[in-house]
Amino acid sequence: MAVYTEVPFGEAAALAEKLGLGTLTELRGIQGGIENTNYFITCVTDGVAQEHVLTVFERLGFDQLPFYLRLMQHLARKGIPVPGPVADGSGEILHTVQGKPAAVVEKLRGRSELSPTAGHCQAVGDMLARMHLAGRDFGLQQPNLRGLNWWNDTVPVVLPHLAASQRDLLTAELAYQNHVAALPAYTALPRGPIHADLFRDNVMFEDGRLSGFFDFYFAGCDTFLFDLAVCLNDWCIVHAEGDDDGQHDETRAQAMLAAYQAVRPLTSAERQLLPAMLRAGALRFWLSRLWDWYLPRDAAMLKPHDPGHFERVLRARLARLPDLSVPLLDAAPVTA
Ligand SMILES: Nc1ncnc2c1ncn2[C@@H]1O[C@H](COP(=O)(O)OP(=O)(O)O)[C@@H](O)[C@H]1O
Ligand SMILES: N[C@@H](CCOP(=O)(O)O)C(=O)O
Secondary structure, X not given: OOOOOOOOHHHHHHHHHHOOOOEEXXXXXXXXXXXXXXXXXXXXXXXXXXXXXXXXXXXXOOOOHHHHHHHHHHHHHOOOOOOOEOOOOOOOOOEEEOOEEEEEEEOOOOEOOOOOOHHHHHHHHHHHHHHHHHOOOOOOOOEOOOOHHXXXXXXXXXXXXXXXXXXXXXXXXXXHHHXXXXXXXXXXXXXXXXXXXXXXXXXXXEOXXXXXXXXXXXXXXXXXXXXXXXXXXXXXXXXXXXXXXXXXXXHHHHHHHHHHHHHOOOOHHHHHHHHHHHHHHHHHHHHHHHHHHHXXXXXXXXXXXXXXXXXXXXXXXXXXXXXXXXXOOOOOOOOO
């Protein structure tokens, strides 16, 4: 668990009261997560206890946060199961805790599904496509802050820590992704607000049904295809504790792709660039994990993710392109 900022009970209680949540009775640091400080807060009003999540943002600034919080609000209002941020009396959803930006959002029901079936992947593909459609008329713009520019800036920072074969792979893949970004097909890819980190631990299921997407704090405007590739790389691979080889599980991958396409069919440019985006998704998380690993921040409890996993995923995407031939669908696309 990462608790970078210890929040005094009194300060959390004052915020809860300001937000009309009632009397704070419990403030509990959350297991899991790596980026921000998170607490479950329990508040009581008229004898009824309700839980929310208090997030103190560690890297994102006051100027960047309205994009994420308003996006969550926008999607929640459009029926996408996303935790809505709690506003104060004046409608403000961005707050301050320990001098840092903070938000309080609804607590989703359910739990993460770390060993997903094809059914779970189907549910995620369906909701991901609905989310992409629902985000098309969102008014704020912000780039994916962990996109190509960040990769170009960060690769030189981690290279000195790596073995020669890793340096070669990272450098070559970065060059390839810069090449892809300049292709006309890439420019033609449909774009909009994307989650950009929709891993298994950022989705909740309750009684087998998808109950929500959360952790939008890596979201940004980017290609929908990148978002889908990030999901395929996490939800639809053969997971073997400690020694996975990054290979796709074809059944789950097809389930996710088919469900996504039943809502928003991929364009020809997207079909063409899916393999490149699978590589991009692997590069993105290999790089951020290397960065967290070799340049760690102080946290009360923090378990960095294994960078080697995404190195294996990237090598697997290079060695064998998965058979992700996109099935032709009869289903009429859903419009938002
Ligand atoms: N809205 C929410 N509803 C329920 N649980 C949540 C919610 N937000 C966060 N959590 C819990 O907190 C953990 C860490 O949150 P996460 O957003 O992944 O952290 P980080 O901000 O560090 O990325 C999650 O694994 C989940 O258990
Ligand atoms: N999903 C990323 C890490 C991002 O942090 P989290 O808060 O979603 O755990 C990864 O697995 O590297």
